[in-house]
Amino acid sequence: xxxxxxxxxxxxxxxxxxxxxxxxxxxxxxxxxxxxxxxxxxxxxxxxxxxxxxxxxxxxxxxxxxxxxxxxxxxxxxxxxxxxxxxxxxxxxxxxxxxxxxxxxxxxxxxxxxxxxxxxxxxxxxxxxxxxxxxxxxxxxxxxxxxxxxxxxxxxxxxxxxxxxxxxxxxxxxxxxxxxxxxxxxxxxxxxxxxxxxxxxxxxxxxxxxxxxxxxxxxxxxxxxxxxxxxxxxxxxxxxxxxxxxxxxxxxxxxxxxxxxxxxxxxxxxxxxxxxxxxxxxxxxxxxxxxxxxxxxxxxxxxxxxxxxxxxxxxxxxxxxxxxxxxxxxxxxxxxxxxxxxxxxxxxxxxxxxxxxxxxxxxxxxxxxxxxxxxxxxxxxxxxxxxxxxxxxxxxxxxxxxxxxxxxxxxxxxxxxxxxxxxxxxxxxxxxxxxxxxxxxxxxxxxxxxxxxxxxxxxxxxxxxxxxxxxxxxxxxxx
Amino acid sequence: xxxxxxxxxxxxxxxxxxxxxxxxxxxxxxxxxxxxxxxxxxxxxxxxxxxxxxxxxxxxxxxxxxxxxxxxxxxxxxxxxxxxxxxxxxxxxxxxxxxxxxxxxxxxxxxxxxxxxxxxxxxxxxxxxxxxxxxxxxxxxxxxxxxxxxxxxxxxxxxxxxxxxxxxxxxxxxxxxxxxxxxxxxxxxxxxxxxxxxxxxxxxxxxxxxxxxxxxxxxxxxxxxxxxxxxxxxxxxxxxxxxxxxxxxxxxxxxxxxxxxxxxxxxxxxxxxxxxxxxxxxxxxxxxxxxxxxxxxxxxxxxxxxxxxxxxxxxxxxxxxxxxxxxxxxxxxxxxxxxxxxxxxxxxxxxxxxxxxxxxxxxxxxxxxxxxxxxxxxxxxxxxxxxxxxxxxxxxxxxxxxxxxxxxxxxxxxxxxxxxxxxxxxxxxxxxxxxxxxxxxxxxxxxxxxxxxxxxxxxxxxxxxxxxxxxxxxxxxxxxxxxxxxxxxxxxxxxxxxxxxxxxxxxxxxxx
Numbered sequence: 003x004x005x006x007x008x009x010x011x012x013x014x015x016x017x018x019x020x021x022x023x024x025x026x027x028x029x030x031x032x033x034x035x036x037x038x039x040x041x042x043x044x045x046x047x048x049x050x051x052x053x054x055x056x057x058x059x060x061x062x063x064x065x066x067x068x069x070x071x072x073x074x075x076x077x078x079x080x081x082x083x084x085x086x087x088x089x090x091x092x093x094x095x096x097x098x099x100x101x102x103x104x105x106x107x108x109x110x111x112x113x114x115x116x117x118x119x120x121x122x123x124x125x126x127x128x129x130x131x132x133x134x135x136x137x138x139x140x141x142x143x144x145x146x147x148x149x150x151x152x153x154x155x156x157x158x159x160x161x162x163x164x165x166x167x168x169x170x171x172x173x174x175x176x177x178x179x180x181x182x183x184x185x186x187x188x189x190x191x192x193x194x195x196x197x198x199x200x201x202x203x204x205x206x207x208x209x210x211x212x213x214x215x216x217x218x219x220x221x222x223x224x225x226x227x228x229x230x231x232x233x234x235x236x237x238x239x240x241x242x243x244x245x246x247x248x249x250x251x252x253x254x255x256x257x258x259x260x261x262x263x264x265x266x267x268x269x270x271x272x273x274x275x276x277x278x279x280x281x282x283x284x285x286x287x288x289x290x291x292x293x294x295x296x297x298x299x300x301x302x303x304x305x306x307x308x309x310x311x312x313x314x315x316x317x318x319x320x321x322x323x324x325x326x327x328x329x330x331x332x333x334x335x336x337x338x339x340x341x342x343x344x345x346x347x348x349x350x351x352x353x354x355x356x357x358x359x360x361x362x363x364x365x366x367x368x369x370x371x372x373x374x375x376x377x378x379x380x381x382x383x384x385x386x387x388x389x390x391x392x393x394x395x396x397x398x399x400x401x402x403x404x405x406x407x408x409x410x411x412x413x414x415x416x417x418x419x420x421x422x423x424x425x426x427x428x429x430x431x432x433x434x435x436x437x438x439x440x441x442x443x444x445x446x447x448x449x450x451x452x453x454x455x456x457x458x459x460x461x462x463x464x465x466x467x468x469x470x471x472x473x474x475x476x477x478x479x480x481x
Numbered sequence: 482x483x484x485x486x487x488x489x490x491x492x493x494x495x496x497x498x499x500x501x502x503x504x505x506x507x508x509x510x511x512x513x514x515x516x517x518x519x520x521x522x523x524x525x526x527x528x529x530x531x532x533x534x535x536x537x538x539x540x541x542x543x544x545x546x547x548x549x550x551x552x553x554x555x556x557x558x559x560x561x562x563x564x565x566x567x568x569x570x571x572x573x574x575x576x577x578x579x580x581x582x583x584x585x586x587x588x589x590x591x592x593x594x595x596x597x598x599x600x601x602x603x604x605x606x607x608x609x610x611x612x613x614x615x616x617x618x619x620x621x622x623x624x625x626x627x628x629x630x631x632x633x634x635x636x637x638x639x640x641x642x643x644x645x646x647x648x649x650x651x652x653x654x655x656x657x658x659x660x661x662x663x664x665x666x667x668x669x670x671x672x673x674x675x676x677x678x679x680x681x682x683x684x685x686x687x688x689x690x691x692x693x694x695x696x697x698x699x700x701x702x703x704x705x706x707x708x709x710x711x712x713x714x715x716x717x718x719x720x721x722x723x724x725x726x727x728x729x730x731x732x733x734x735x736x737x738x739x740x741x742x743x744x745x746x747x748x749x750x751x752x753x754x755x756x757x758x759x760x761x762x763x764x765x766x767x768x769x770x771x772x773x774x775x776x777x778x779x780x781x782x783x784x785x786x787x788x789x790x791x792x793x794x795x796x797x798x799x800x801x802x803x804x805x806x807x808x809x810x811x812x813x814x815x816x817x818x819x820x821x822x823x824x825x826x827x828x829x830x831x832x833x834x835x836x837x838x839x840x841x842x843x844x845x846x847x848x849x850x851x852x853x854x855x856x857x858x859x860x861x862x863x864x865x866x867x868x869x870x871x872x873x874x875x876x877x878x879x880x881x882x883x884x885x886x887x888x889x890x891x892x893x894x895x896x897x898x899x900x901x902x903x904x905x906x907x908x909x910x911x912x913x914x915x916x917x918x919x920x921x922x923x924x925x926x927x928x929x930x931x932x933x934x935x936x937x938x939x940x941x942x943x944x945x946x947x948x949x950x951x952x953x954x955x956x957x958x959x960x961x962x963x964x965x966x967x968x969x970x971x972x973x974x975x976x977x978x979x980x981x982x983x984x985x986x987x988x989x990x991x992x993x
Contacts, residue, residue, distance in 0.1 A: 412653075
């Protein structure tokens with residue numbers, strides 16, 4: 003047994019059990035302390051993750067589990083995401099009728115699934131990790147049992163996710179049948195022969211469909227706005243950041259480790275999917291009035307931008323994807339924290355009216371988040387898009403379709419400026435609402451927002467540190 | 482530390498400091514903003530005086546370079562040569578003047594000054610940058626406050642429409658530029674890739690860019706930069722945007738930010754892609770006639786003073802483009818002079834029209850008249866600005882436009898003649914008519930405030946001084962510009978020595 007490889011995952015699962023047990027002895031009025039324990043535990047595990055090094059990749063459990071720099075990058079990412087989601091959950095506590103302990107435990111279990119996904123190097127592991135994530139989310143999304151919207155979102159997610167999982171597992175079966183192995187390295191080894199096998203093609207396409215659901219890319223994107231709108235806000239945040247990133251790490255590994263020959267052969271397919279996803283997300287976001295729904299469509303368009311990094315099929319594309327995700331994490335954490343505090347009854351854009359007078363900090367955080375999503379300096383979103391575009395244009399000599407993709411991206415960014423600025427307009431320009439009472443912001447939320455703003459600015463101005471670690475991490479993909 | 486760093490970092494630091502000051506300390510906020518812009522202006526004037534002249538000193542001066550993100554080829558690199566020297570001086574003066582005239586803003590003062598300082602610091606940094614990443618980054622940093630300021634403090638019924646129009650147009654332009662710049666960067670072999678302008682210039686001098694990449698990168702850069710400078714027919718955002726913008730924003734954008742596109746064309750597009758430049762100049766010279774003639778005619782029909790100035794500012798950009806299209810030493814030198822001159826001019830006219838609007842609460846020319854009696858100082862300044870706008874000798878616009886026209890004569894006499902028409906006849910008609918309708922006439926006004934003390938007169942005086950000094954002594958600019966433009970012209974294949982060695986622009990006679 004190489005249990006030492008699983009230190010972080012075991013720590014997260016252990017924390018989940020601790021919280022579950024503590025829940026038994028915590029009185030009802032003190033349940034919010036469970037969030038504090040979870041957050042503290044996650045912070046400790048995050049610190050622990052920095053003592054590990056992925057410089058020399060370690061493989062264990064018969065090649066199913068790989069601990070390399072790429073996996074560690076994503077594990078830290080997931081830990082930070084979960085930490086901010088737990089804090090949001092603490093702010094959200096009064097809107098969850100009961101089961102506060104379980105809420106934290108489920109987040110931790112989904113987190114464990116994501117961390118396993120980051121290390122998965124075998125299709126069986128991929129399936130198990132994804133199911134762990136999905137099943138946790140089935141419950142989390144419909145956690146506000148008394149709200150019809152929440153239940154509706156939960157059912158939608160359940161049905162569509164089950165459909166995607168069935169595609170995935172059928173695809174895996176076909177791959178295993180043709181390649182005689184579910185292991186990425188083994189499949190890579192026989193890749194040249196498999197690249198001609200149409201059944202293998204079908205299997206890989208079905209796996210990609212299953213992953214497209216996770217990252218909310220066309221053609222399996224339609225669930226995102228509905229589910230984002232209905233789910234409790236902290237869960238939406240975790241879905242938008244964590245679940246999407248888990249889909250991308252799997253996509254990177256499946257395409258570039260397991261089937262690099264076929265991936266290169268299919269470059270046009272990825273270009274098409276990325277372009278359609280960007281346009282779909284951005285065009286549909288224009289008429290939205292609901293903030294969470296708008297971010298749902300924005301999340302589809304961001305899946306499209308992230309797919310640029312996959313479509314580029316080069317090291318700088320993959321590194322740019324990682325960088326973009328890092329910026330996306332802080333940006334969305336800031337946006338959803340603000341929504342969590344402000345949008346109590348409704349999440350219509352009109353609740354933002356006069357926010358700059360009611361709470362300057364919240365207005366600032368949401369404005370910066372929108373500017374970052376729109377890809378404007380000096381915030382993280384700009385550098386992320388800059389690096390992705392660089393990777394795409396770098397491929398232009400290989401195939402001029404990449405230039406068209408860059409053009410579509412540009413169109414998407416311009417469209418997105420319209421609706422992101424619509425949010426900013428709703429904050430500053432809107433007709434003054436009747437209610438101008440100050441919104442109290444608790445200290446943990448202040449700290450969390452401050453860190454998100456600092457993160458957005460740091461990633462937008464000082465790319466060196468994170469870019470170098472992203473470039474180091476993608477070496478694991480063996481271009 | 483290089484004075485360039487001081488010039489643009491001080492306003493940015495000022496913005497950061499302002500963010501920490503509580504909003505009820507209004508006097509402190511305004512003083513701090515004025516102080517930051519004043520320091521920046523002093524540093525710029527000092528740098529302009531210290532700049533070593535003469536053929537012996539070529540290349541960049543006051544250079545400062547630090548590693549930033551070495552793995553991406555990004556470094557912090559600033560430097561100044563003849564081309565951006567005047568622009569930085571002009572930008573710093575306009576920034577200070579814009580802060581001075583903003584005293585009427587009382588609504589959300591803190592945010593206003595933060596955004597103003599971000600705008601000014603950003604664009605000055607973009608002009609100082611010798612690294613394409615920071616060049617683009619800092620320009621974008623300056624651009625976004627423009628949109629927010631028009632939306633928040635703008636005036637007029639079309640404010641929201643204007644905000645969205647200017648945002649979408651300029652974002653398209655900026656993103657095209659981004660793609661073009663990335664294209665340039667990727668032409669270098671892996672391992673040597675850098676955003677450093679000096680290194681790129683040296684590389685493309687030794688290894689000219691292949692025709693294929695030039696073929697797609699040049700038009701992207703031309704139209705990307707062109708949209709940012711309101712190249713006809715992508716100019717419609719400009720008059721409306723400036724008409725709706727608060728005074729300080731209009732001054733900074735029309736005066737300084739807009740020059741970024743021209744600067745980019747001269748600094749990057751022409752020297753890196755000379756072959757395509759040769760092909761595209763015909764298109765460019767046709768389009769710039771659109772600016773000069775079409776927008777001039779549109780300006781003639783305007784009833785709102787701000788729209789008139791906005792259209793005339795678009796028309797002036799036509800001369801800058803015409804100089805670039807000439808691809809000659811004289812023409813390009815003229816373009817740089819036009820850029821500096823128009824910076825002072827646009828800032829001055831928008832400052833004055835903003836003042837007028839605050840005093841009489843309208844910019845409808847038909848409702849004005851006889852104002853010179855009540856506003857002698859503002860009126861005189863505006864009349865001088867308008868004369869400068871139609872290219873009267875003695876103001877900086879004249880040597881610039883004259884050089885552009887001379888430089889362009891060999892390339893196309895027809896175009897030059899048409900441009901002269903646009904400048905002298907059309908420009909003369911709308912400017913003189915505006916002077917008559919606004920300042921002369923029988924209409925009587927109640928008591929108006931005419932910049933009561935020296936402090937209120939200072940910003941207008943500074944901008945007028947800039948126009949007059951460079952108008953009477955254009956060699957202060959041209960001597961440095963021609964040294965730095967020489968390599969650009971040589972790169973595009975023209976021989977800079979074809980002109981007489983001691984080439985000297987016409988010294989205009991003083992007007993009085």
